[in-house]
Amino acid sequence: MTTRTPETPQKPAAPRPVRAAATLIVLRDEGRGLEVLMLRRAEKANDQNSGASVFPGGVIDAHDRSLHTQCSGLDDAAASKRLAVPEGGLDYYAAAIRECFEEAGVLFATDPSGALVRLDGLPPEQLAAMRDAAVQGTDALLALCAEHGWQLAVDRLTYFTHWLTPPGMPRRFDTRFFLAPMPAGQSVRPDGSETVEHMWLKPAEAVDPARGLKLMNVTRRILEQLAQFASADDVIAHARGLRHIPRVMPRLASGPAGLRPVNMEEPAYDEISLVDPDGKGHGRYAHEAGLVMRLSAQIVRVTGAAADALAHSYFVGTAGGDCALIDPVPADAAHVETLRAAAPGRVRWILWTQASAGPSVHAHDALAAAWPEASMAQPAPGEELTVGDARLRVLPGTGDEQARRFLLVEEHTLFTGTAPQPVAGDDGTGNIEWIAPGQGFVRRVLNGV
Template identity: 65%
Template sequence: MNAKPSAAPSGSSPPLPRPIRVAATLILLRDGADGMEVLLLRRADKADDQNSGASVFPGGVVDTHDRGLHLMCKGLDDAAASARLGVADGGLDYYAAAVRECFEEAGVLFASDAEDKVVELDRLPPSRLEAMRHAAEQGTDALLAMCDAQGWRLAVDRLAYFSHWLTPPGMPRRFDTRFFIAQMPRGQGVKPDGREIVEHMWLKPAEAVSPARGLKLMNVTRRTLEQLATFDSTADCMAHARSLTRISLNMPRLADGPSGRRAVNIEEAAYEEISRLDPDGTGHARYALEAGLVTQLSARVCRVTGSAGESTSAPGPHSYFVGGESGTWALIDPLPDGTAGGEALHAAAPGQVRWLLSTAPRTPAAAESLERLRSSWPDASVLWPEPGDTLDLGGANLQVRQAGDGISTPRALQFLLPEERTLFTGEAGAPAVHAGDELEWIAPARGFIFRHIA
């Protein structure tokens, strides 16, 4: 079996940074006969639009003129809006943009009249409503003039801040988007503009993400719908959003794998490894492990993944090559010969292997198993170091740590590479005693590397 490398293409240069545009999205909710429903709009098919034909929430880019709508916003000033969004100023721009975009795309306007009652647009003659909407689409100033003429104010206090998403690095267009939720106002109907938006639908969130429905959904839309599906009613969802004290940024990462390139979300096991290996979003990192996969974690560390058993490509335990500038390497937990991982291991050797090391407790069976592998690595020595020892790899040091107390369980070893602040934990999993601030990354026996939380 050939090794399957996972590394940046040789000779490639980092892509130029993508410009990031700020945007706002408004998720409209209502309670239907069978539970809470959400409004989705289908975008028109366009050749140069990465969201062509997708079902989306109303929203768009924050316009530089949206700040002019502050005077028309009710129940929230810029200081309070900025504090809610965690920005120095201009937070009210996002609320105003969300209201404006919703009116432009869906014909739904969050506004209050002089008596502080929600404006019911359906009471207006259709021709007048269409003229008002057309005027508002000409720009923010036109919307400002329209509201002023009607004596209306934008009811931004009816919006609740819900989430914050940033498009992954590597995408053709990137958006830093604030998501708001609101209950569909009374006395209004959804009227797509017919240009950008060609269809609308009210669906239960779980129905919207069902494969049977067949909607084209962007990653952020799908993840948001899955979150909305956990609420039984609009009131519950609104109460949850208003109770949030801190909303963290969600930025997916692009990665490759068996199903092709896709966005990997922050809660997925591969996320932190992808962030480390591919910060620019070229997509060469992997979201799935496979038997025989070779991953260059850094110039000093190479990982080879074994199989979970005979006749399977499912991932099993890892071996790690760890080395320094001199080209001398230690091999931690070498995979058995004759397996998918064992064959890939030999092909992936980055240099002379000086030591064969094991994180397992030193038992007769473990020692015999490691000695058998020595015939495959004739220049290597089997070494069982003591906790506290340091192995000089020439430009890098491998510090030996003890896993567990060695009393209640047999003593296993872990190896710290201080130059990378990385700990190879073996099957013990938990960090070694007294890891301290010198540790940033955990390299486990199975799975992806991840950040250490002290």
């Protein structure tokens, strides 16, 4: 049995700075179907992405706006509209092209005729000089375009997805990802400093554990998405048809495999956003018997091992004051002892959401011995219990006239036991925002369901 002390809510830490970034996913079809360009980053100390296989990309440079004059086919107004930003959208397109040239030696630019430049046809010494200039920064790329009459081919890039690094990471990036087919007449040449190797891989190959690539969560998830498409044309056509591209932000949480990102579609995501919005790592992506968690200032959850699954009991009330205990299940001596040790205050009420979950005679005696002053009488729908500084409103249950649900009014949280999830506001007041079930994770009531 694992027992954890409830986390006491702390004053939120100062938010970590978030840096705007752009990434270019370069695609090709070379007889094997869709392949994607992967670069291996150099090994560096204190770099969370050291040695990872990534797409070309990096942070927006303060001078990227100066590249606007060298961009063709898209102006800042159109780029900003596509990215749903007030202005500066073209910065992301320009930065994606700049970073791809700096890290991979691939330049998305057109010559005066409007054709994509073919760098492989240049003399080796000229190409080497261009690469040296590229690593000098934005101004060097601007001068290079001006010298040759080139324009950055931002209209060849297709906006694909938008990710924000989880709170709690040492460095956070708000990154826009673009797609583009590999230009003809060019070869990939890692810069040897930021990137030391390149690979053309089918997306499924890149995520295969047998390949052994170090992949960040965002990279892996995008590769898994790309693996659904047969060709570069297919995925680009899909991206061009997207009317709205939402921001994706995983969250960090702890569990049997240690600290890891939890993605938005995982069952634990809503709960983690509630209990650990700053990414300190005390949210959980897995439950276990004996786990004690403070979910909010007025809610402590204790998880026990029922017959065939884990089950939750909840303390509701003010720490150090009066509280109610909802569903002390399983109501055996061992779990009652765990509950007794975890109680944040004086237990005045012991409540059940389902009449069938009520205690046996033996369990009743154990609960009464632990909290002799607590009432175990089932309140009627419509009653309100005062628990410290909060109110616990009693609502009718479903499927059993003796069943109950309990709404913590101040935190808009409904304790449902094993009852089905209600729709928002089914208490007649519109106050339900969170569901605290008897099994599984706390979840948000969204869009009325």
